[in-house]
Amino acid sequence: MLRRLTIRDFVIVDRLELEFGAGFGALTGETGAGKSILLDALGLALGSRADSGVVRVGQAKADIVAEFGLPPGGGLADWLDEQELPPDDDTVILRRVVDANGRGKAWINGVPVTLAQLRVAGDWLADIHGQHAHHALLRADAQRQLLDTHAGAAPLGAAVATCWREWQRISELRRNAELDSAASARERELLTWQLKELKDLAFNGEEWVELNAEHGRLAHAAGLMEGADETLEALGEGDYAVSVVLGRLDARLDEMSSIDASLNEVRDLLASAAIQADEALHALRRYRDRLDLDPQRLGEIERRITAVMDVARKYRVAPEALPELEANWCQRLTELEASADPARLEAAEAAARAAYDAAASRLSAARAPAAVKLSAEITEAMQSLAMEGGRFEVSLAPCEPTLHGAENVEFLVAANQGQSLRGLAKVASGGELSRIGLAIQVMTSRDSATPTLIFDEVDVGIGGRVAEIVGKLLHRLGRDRQVLCVTHLPQVAACADWQWQIAKAERGGETLSAVTALDAGQRVEEIARMLGGVSITDTTRRHAAEMLGQV
Incomplete structure (x- = not known):
């Protein structure tokens, strides 16, 4: 869960260090006090995009640090190990800095990372539902993704997409082969x-390496032989040959060191030089014995090099690239031969289609029970959200094969008793859409492995008894994971396990945001403010205390 959030110079926040608790926490305060700003800052730490406008006026940069507990299950831990971003004990620290010029930097556990890496880690740690999240549910792709996630079928969906692309690739090969058989035949003939x-x-x-090395030796054989003979004479022949002179000096120093032991080191060095000179002499003699002038072999090598160079120039590649060129041509010829065989291509296309059908069938089998279950859960939730008699249904309508499977996923709703089911996008009432969207978010969040769920004023458009029910839904959700909710409804805030008040304050001529963790008495006052507005009476306070006592 989220343990600590540190914010510096972000919008109207100069510096905040917040420690979070478990369960359901409510963030309340006057409109414009900065409630959503805290969540915007957290969103940056989780990898959302930013611009220079988030930096507090007059400051060089905004700096946000979010500290999370490492979620159980090992998924994030394994990913962090793969990325060489090991956590410190069970703590994951995300940091984001945005400069006044709009450039930013990111870190995970103190190591610089890309924004994409920050987003991956953020997806493991927290899930933010924004004020208008229900509007995203109007999109067909969002509905399909939500159902697949709810069903645990996302990997099946990815497999279907892979099979679809392979099927389409082979189908295109077959069609192209049929349309361009003459050109294909000409290319096959040329490649052959x-x-x-x-x-x-x-x-x-x-x-090629061996040819060039041998050619170099044979082409310079005369010079090598002359140099070897000259060096052999200097090393080992005549009265003043190096090895002979070193031998005499070594013997002389041996006599001298028997008289003066301080010459032992010099004697040893000279003896070593004599031994090395002798070894060099023997090695050079062996080399000279192998050297020979071989004009015939030199001519063979030069003809071979010329043949290779001619072919390389013809095809405009370096000689050493000829084997790779041959391999590429072999692969292309194999493809062309396959495309020239209609029966083979049709068989491959049929096999790809069968693989797609099998994958799509598995995906459909996973979607069907999840759709029934989600339909029943959302329908039940609607009854308590002032939509008695309403119905929700996840429709799976068979369709022609697509990248996403063999059925269209659509959310259908009847908001009131006796109404027919219609697409969620056609629901007229904004209030109804808000309530249905909230029910969907809460129900599907229960299946999420994300340890921290954040709701940013998702209760807009509801009130009274419905607001109380929403609060209780969030409270129940908070039993299993950490839930944070920015809300303006006292009924929702009263259901929270803990509550913070966000308010504006004047400091040094600036308007800044401040956060206060409320105790029991302060919660009564805040709930009373939310109930009664500017004028708070004893009756309002009693009502607030009563609401808090009902949790």
């Missing part, structure tokens, strides 16, 4: 001839 030329050349990259 070119590959024969390369196969006849029988060339490989290792041979």
Whole structure:
């Protein structure tokens, strides 16, 4: 869960250090006091986009640090290990800095990361439902993704998409083969001839290295022989050869060191030099014995090099690239031969279609029970949200095969008794849409593995008894995970396990946001303010205390 949030110079916040508790927490305060600003700051730490406008006026940068407990299950821990971002004990720290010029930086556990990496970690740690999240549910793709997530079928959906793309690729190959058979035949003929030329050349990259090395030796054989003879004479022949002189000096120093031991080191060094000179002499003699002038072999090598160079120039590649060119042509010829065989392509297309059908069938089988279950849960929730007799249904209408499966997913709603089911996008009342959207968010959040759920004024458009029911829904949700809710409704706030008040304050000529953790007495006053507005009476306070006592 979210343990601590530190905010510096963000919009109208100069510096805040907040420690969060478990369960359901309510963030309340006057309109414009900065309630949603806290969640916007947290959103930045979780990887949302930012611009220079988030930096407090007159400051160089905004700095947000969010500290989370490592969720159980190992998923995030494994990902952090893969990215070499190990947590400190069970703590994950996300940090985001945005400069006044709009540039930003991000860290996870003190290590610089990309914004994409920050988002991945953020998705494991928290889920934010914004004020207008229910509007996203009007999109068909959002409805489908929500159902698949609820059903645990996201991997099946990805498999269907992979099979679809492979099926379409092979289908396109077959169609292209049918449309362009003549051009394909000409290309096959040319490739066959070119590959024969390369196969006849029988060339490989290792041979090229060996050819050049041997050519260098043979082309300079005379010079090498002359140099070897000259060096052999200097090293080992004649009275003043190096090895002979070193031998005499070594013997002389050996006599001298028997008289003066301080010469032992010099004697040893000279003895080592004599040994090395002798070894060099023997090695050079062996090398000279192998050297020979071989004009015939030199000519063979030069003809081979010329043949390789001619083919390389013809196809405009470096000689060492000829083996790779041959491999590419072989692969292309294989593809063309396959495309020239209609029966083979049709069989491959049929196999790809069968693989798609099998994957889509598995996805449909996972979606069907989840759709029934979600329909019943949302319908039940609607009865307590002032939509008695209303119905919700996840429709799975069979359709032609698509990237997303063999059925269209659509949310259908009848907001009142006796009304027919219609698409969620056609619900006329904004209040009804808000309530249905809230029910969907709360119900589907129960299946989420995300440990922290955040609701930013998702209770807009409701009130009275319905607001109390929403508060109780969030309170029940808070038994299993951490729930944070920005709300303007006293009925919702009264259901929270803990409550913070966000207010504006004047400091140093600036209007800044301040946060107060409310105790029991302060909660009564805040709930009373939310109930009664400017004028708070004893009756309002008793009503507030009564509401808090009902939780």
